[in-house]
Amino acid sequence: MSQVLLVGTDCSNCSNRALDYAKTWAKTSGLRLYVAHVIEWSPFSFNTPQELEQRHKRREDELDRAHAQVIDPIIEELKAEGIDAQGVIRHGHPAETLNELANELGATNIIIGRRGQSAIKAKLFGSATSTLVQIADHPVTVVP
Amino acid sequence: MSIIKAGFALFALFMSFPALAEEGIDSKIDTAVKPFADAVAAFVFSSFPVGDVQIPFVLVWLVSGATIFTLYFRFINFRAFRHGFQLVRGDYSDPTAAGEVTHFQALATALSGTVGLGNIAGVAVAVSLGGPGATFWMILAGLLGMSSKFVECTLGVKYRNEYTDGTVSGGPMYYLSKGLAERSDKLRVLGKVLAVLFAIFCIGGSFGGGNMFQANQSFQQVVSVTGGDASWLADKGWLFGTVVAALVGLVIIGGIQGIARVTSKIVPFMAVVYVTAGLVIIFFNIEQVPAAFVSIVTGAFSADGIAGGVVGVLFQGFKRAAFSNEAGIGSAAIAHSAVRTNRPVTEGFVALYEPFIDTVVVCTITALVIIVTGTWDPSVDPSQGVALTSSAFESTLSWFPWVLTLAVVLFAFSTMISWSYYGLKAWTYLFGESMITDIVYKLLFLFFVIAGSSMKLGSVIDFSDAMIFAMAFPNMLGIYFLLPVVKKELNEYWADYKAGRLQKFGKAANRP
Numbered sequence: 001m002s003q004v005l006l007v008g009t010d011c012s013n014c015s016n017r018a019l020d021y022a023k024t025w026a027k028t029s030g031l032r033l034y035v036a037h038v039i040e041w042s043p044f045s046f047n048t049p050q051e052l053e054q055r056h057k058r059r060e061d062e063l064d065r066a067h068a069q070v071i072d073p074i075i076e077e078l079k080a081e082g083i084d085a086q087g088v089i090r091h092g093h094p095a096e097t098l099n100e101l102a103n104e105l106g107a108t109n110i111i112i113g114r115r116g117q118s119a120i121k122a123k124l125f126g127s128a129t130s131t132l133v134q135i136a137d138h139p140v141t142v143v144p
Numbered sequence: 145m146s147i148i149k150a151g152f153a154l155f156a157l158f159m160s161f162p163a164l165a166e167e168g169i170d171s172k173i174d175t176a177v178k179p180f181a182d183a184v185a186a187f188v189f190s191s192f193p194v195g196d197v198q199i200p201f202v203l204v205w206l207v208s209g210a211t212i213f214t215l216y217f218r219f220i221n222f223r224a225f226r227h228g229f230q231l232v233r234g235d236y237s238d239p240t241a242a243g244e245v246t247h248f249q250a251l252a253t254a255l256s257g258t259v260g261l262g263n264i265a266g267v268a269v270a271v272s273l274g275g276p277g278a279t280f281w282m283i284l285a286g287l288l289g290m291s292s293k294f295v296e297c298t299l300g301v302k303y304r305n306e307y308t309d310g311t312v313s314g315g316p317m318y319y320l321s322k323g324l325a326e327r328s329d330k331l332r333v334l335g336k337v338l339a340v341l342f343a344i345f346c347i348g349g350s351f352g353g354g355n356m357f358q359a360n361q362s363f364q365q366v367v368s369v370t371g372g373d374a375s376w377l378a379d380k381g382w383l384f385g386t387v388v389a390a391l392v393g394l395v396i397i398g399g400i401q402g403i404a405r406v407t408s409k410i411v412p413f414m415a416v417v418y419v420t421a422g423l424v425i426i427f428f429n430i431e432q433v434p435a436a437f438v439s440i441v442t443g444a445f446s447a448d449g450i451a452g453g454v455v456g457v458l459f460q461g462f463k464r465a466a467f468s469n470e471a472g473i474g475s476a477a478i479a480h481s482a483v484r485t486n487r488p489v490t491e492g493f494v495a496l497y498e499p500f501i502d503t504v505v506v507c508t509i510t511a512l513v514i515i516v517t518g519t520w521d522p523s524v525d526p527s528q529g530v531a532l533t534s535s536a537f538e539s540t541l542s543w544f545p546w547v548l549t550l551a552v553v554l555f556a557f558s559t560m561i562s563w564s565y566y567g568l569k570a571w572t573y574l575f576g577e578s579m580i581t582d583i584v585y586k587l588l589f590l591f592f593v594i595a596g597s598s599m600k601l602g603s604v605i606d607f608s609d610a611m612i613f614a615m616a617f618p619n620m621l622g623i624y625f626l627l628p629v630v631k632k633e634l635n636e637y638w639a640d641y642k643a644g645r646l647q648k649f650g651k652a653a654n655r656p
Contacts, residue, residue, distance in 0.1 A: 045249060047253055
């Protein structure tokens with residue numbers, strides 16, 4: 001099985017050390033790099049009928065926005081540098097979805113940044129990164 | 145900010161209502177509407193005598209329909225119960241379609257429109273008037289009602305309209321008109337007539353049972369918990385109504401979805417609190433529970449001292465289930481049709497859980513609490529249902545009436561939001577979609593919120609109950625013609641399911 005890398009990202013123009021790290025890794029190894037962006041969403045949320053009626057349209061809008069503002073510019077830049085890069089956008093719980101994507105795409109390594117929140121904040125609000133480390137089925141590289 | 149402007153306009157509008165209310169407009173409206181309301185109520189609730197009891201035809205219509213559906217689909221309410229759970233859990237949800245409306249979300253939204261005062265107030269009245277045995281019939285009617293919901297919601301999804309902008313509209317209006325037209329040309333006209341009738345009744349129901357009744361009952365509970373007749377609020381129904389109408393207005397006209405979103409998150413939490421408190425009380429009175437079950441079963445078949453004998457008991461139980469879970473009424477099909485699926489029948493399986501949770505679980509807990517605490521009272525005034533449940537909870541948890549009040553108000557609010565949506569869908573089906581028709585309906589809706597909390601309801605409430613139940617006539621009549629369509633969908637899907645041709649995703653793929 002050919003090896004692939006998966007990197008999770010939130011934004012395109014913010015300083016993204018995880019992405020830079022993944023880029024270097026992909027460049028030196030020649031591996032395919034999937035750049036994933038997860039839109040936070042839960043299948044078990046409670047909504048009003050109006051929200052449900054609009055949901056399909058909203059989802060399309062969210063995907064368009066994620067493409068235009070996050071994934072597409074990154075992929076373009078990576079491809080320009082000769083990296084075999086592909087973008088993925090998915091709705092769901094950030095950590096669980098990244099892990100599922102890694103399973104689906106056959107990623108051998110998940111690369112992810114961290115927000116650098118204080119320990120208390122992370123305890124209270126949870127941190128996608130530490131959750132991912134706990135649940136991942138693959139090696140996770142956390143880039144500080 | 146157009147929202148702020150709209151808010152001010154609304155506020156000015158509301159401020160003109162209280163003056164009217166105080167001049168006794170309630171009695172004027174009552175007198176004006178009474179002949180018409182009585183005629184409609186008399187027709188919808190036209191009854192025939194069985195023994196000493198008058199049984200309304202609509203109740204027979206609902207329960208016999210539910211029984212026929214149960215038999216026609218060979219006990220689909222039990223057969224598909226497990227599979228329905230798998231669908232709600234997301235076992236069959238394709239992760240690449242994540243972000244669309246899920247089965248769980250459609251179910252939760254539909255449930256928040258039905259779980260409400262019926263479960264709290266109505267059950268207390270049923271147990272009081274029909275004795276513990278009414279619970280037995282209520283549960284039975286709830287189980288049968290699952291089949292009605294299965295059919296309605298399958299059809300709701302199958303015949304919904306999907307617009308180019310990606311929004312969807314569904315419900316009985318659409319399956320009656322499109323579905324019957326598809327069956328044959330002769331049925332096309334009938335379908336159209338039924339759809340229009342349904343829409344008219346649905347609008348009436350949205351102003352009445354989905355609105356005035358809710359506003360009125362929640363106001364009653366707020367007054368009773370703040371000191372009854374001595375309460376500062378006792379004669380200020382218009383004020384309560386204005387505040388509620390302003391909040392509802394902010395959501396449905398101002399588009400402040402935040403309020404609705406907060407409510408839609410608190411309501412399930414309150415439901416859990418209610419059920420938990422109920423279980424706690426049952427646990428505190430655990431030694432009474434075996435006797436309670438005995439009285440439920442024996443009371444169902446032998447009715448000592450109950451008006452109308454066994455038929456009277458059965459009537460109370462059936463009535464309560466029908467009022468509470470709305471199976472066969474058609475309202476839930478509107479909410480369920482938003483789900484994203486290419487197999488309409490899956491939403492039918494999920495909809496089985498609606499009468500189950502509403503009636504078989506929540507109503508039964510209320511009934512048990514009333515029975516084990518011994519608070520039921522055969523001489524209760526049917527308008528005092530909330531008060532009765534409240535005192536049943538109070539007998540064990542003295543502070544609970546306050547929580548119950550909050551629950552009642554929130555349930556009422558979320559039911560109003562849901563029904564404003566159902567009514568609007570029916571309204572736009574009749575008058576077309578435009579800003580003007582939209583706003584006219586919404587202003588009318590808000591007016592009825594204030595009217596509902598400031599009026600002594602009487603005939604107006606009879607009328608609104610009648611409208612909700614009238615929805616069952618066109619809805620169920622049309623459904624009979626569409627049963628073969630549902631059967632075909634079901635058989636195709638069930639064959640795929642049994643043969644394991646349906647793909648499971650994620651962790652579910654490894655489950656048996």
